[in-house]
Amino acid sequence: MGERITAIYRVKDRAENIQARAHTIAVEQSVEMPVSAITKQSVLDEIVGEVQAIRDLGGGVFEIAIGLAVSTTGLEAGQTLNMLFGNSSIHADMVLHDAIFPAEVRRAFAGPHHGLEGLRKRVGAEGRALTCSALKPQGLSPPELAALAAQFARGGIDYIKDDHGLADQAYSPFAERVPAVAEAVRAAQGNVPTRYLPSLSGNLDQLRRQIEVVRGAGLDTVLIAPMIVGLPSFHALVRENPDIAFMAHPAMAGAARIAPPFLLGKLFRLLGADATVFPNHGGRFGYTTDECRALAGAALEPWGDIKPCIPVPAGGMTTDRMPEMLDFYGSDVMLLIGGGLLAAGERLADETKAFVEAVHAHGEG
Template identity: 30%
Template sequence: MGITYEDFLDLDYEPTDEDLVCTFRIDPATGMTTEEAASRVASESSNGTWAALQTGADFTDMGATAFSIDGDTIGVAYPAGLFEPGNMPQILSCIAGNIMGMKAVDTIRLMDCEWPEAIVSSFDGPLFGSSVREEIFGVDDRPITATVPKPKVGLSTKSHAQVGYDAWLGGVDLLKDDENLTDQAFNPFADRLTQSLALRDDAEDETGEKKSYLINVTADTQTMLDRVDEVAEQGGEYVMVDIITAGWAGLQTVRERTEKHGMAIHAHRAMHAAFDRMPTHGVSMRVLAQISRLLGVDQLHTGTAGLGKLANEDTVGINEWMRSDLYGTTDVLPVASGGLHPGLLPDLLDATGTNVCVQLGGGIHGHPDGTRAGAVALRAAIDGYVDGKSIQEVADETSELAVALDKWGTETPR
């Protein structure tokens, strides 16, 4: 019996609870119908090829089925048995592999996935998720806050740690490395870790609040594991990983190590736009967020609902998915970052809710009166929002916020 493209299209098929269901947006190549293109997507991403195939009696059919077509949107169902449990690279090699370059489509975008329990349960998921707010910082009624020292690379270790100290004293919860900063000569990893955590301890003593540090451990996988161990030995609660550039397999291995230390993972999404910026091609941020949750990040950058400097995206929808029930898997704390300042906080929190992490860089360090004043302005804006006050009411009570509003108003930067 032969296998042909037509075997991968069945518009009467009803996906089962054990299928991984993927939604794609496609633009068929010239001269090809949507049905023909859909069958080729299902074929190439499972067990078909361009030529008719002969199979024997012992063949196990792991073919995907293109089961729905709605304009340029198609649904493809994959049997769970096609995938190795706990192996995200293998899964993505199927659902976002060769099909991204096949000539049957001019463009193809993986828009969304519905993950069956059999696949979800094969991954660890987050250790903390949004509970980091309470378990690490002892708060559950406000967003936690973070900042990256600016300039984001080039500061000496001493200056980097001092910026963190000033921000902590002003009310920020988390010092965060930039995605570009790892172990450069001007600011070595080991020195930065030691000096920053020492000033963190001082800031905790002075403020009476818990503080922490998102140090970037991104590197080859073995180096990341060594750095995770080093952070744990010095009393760090978090590590940060550039999850796209480090790779899904590397993230998965780091997740196993951080659980041994009871540490949280802050996920930066640098390079995500290479996959998700073009609306007609690639992999959506929604899917990247889903993968990140399965693999176990606790905090993930998801955008600013169009209020910051980065391109607009479905921040609210992504955040809702990350908080949704997924067979009991722990949720993920969304991180809003990229061109934010205190004047944007009311609109941001109206869109995202308060169960988030809010990160400001230039919106703190660009304050006319310096980093500490910028941190005070941020914290005042957040605390005032939680208390139901308008930002102008809070500015009338907090001079640092008034100065920030005079400088930036409520305008979105570009």
């Protein structure tokens, strides 16, 4: 008998249907055909999904745990998502809430190369929360983005990421933007060895060429949106570039009906995200306090040999929220303010400095 992943779904259905519904999900996410027509015993024993538990959460919502054979995933990232939620994603009344992976799966996907401690080390931080901002708007030229980045670096910020909308566009080609910004950051930085994270996009060939540009510019950290490039490309890129740290962006992840703590916290971490950006509660997006707490927990909690992934709450944050956010998340966090700093215009370096000082001071308070 091979090992099984336990996939945990939350389903809206009537109590009298729930046994049958659980069985239907177990079939849909494994053999996807009438079980009565399966004659091979090993398929019935080892491949058909098995209902492990059903729990009534109240309010017409049930939690259903299904054991899915690890062998069906081929230990490949896309196929794993396919087995967890491929067809069932089409049902509007169910979400993929969580999954418990056996050690074999953890070993195969292997998680981040650097994680929380690696990202702290890159900027010489010890035990404190990290700071981050974003280069935007798109439409600026490489020198204009470089000038903004220099202001952030002058303000002493730890990480500067490209806006996830910056890709390889005519007004700011990747191969021109990345060295220009990298050079400006190096020239402007003071005590903090500020890191610039270019945003990667495209297919695996394009991603690999971009990684070469990144390395050529002396950089070692990047931004990527796993649900845009596809989990198979994301995982391949992580594994073949152990010197590079990857910050994951949630674009298109929110559209999937997969619980954010599982997708952005656990699954992105499993596939190798060193940091995971997500919309903080009380910002432009609708994640709740509980979801944010669970997401940070999933990213950080001890998990076999898998390194912790640093949570990066974002999405409309401002400097005056820093004390509250640090109380909420503690110091194992990277705080990201994008537009809230850029709105300062000519006072950008000063505003950045105020943000950085608010974060550093909290750790010492």
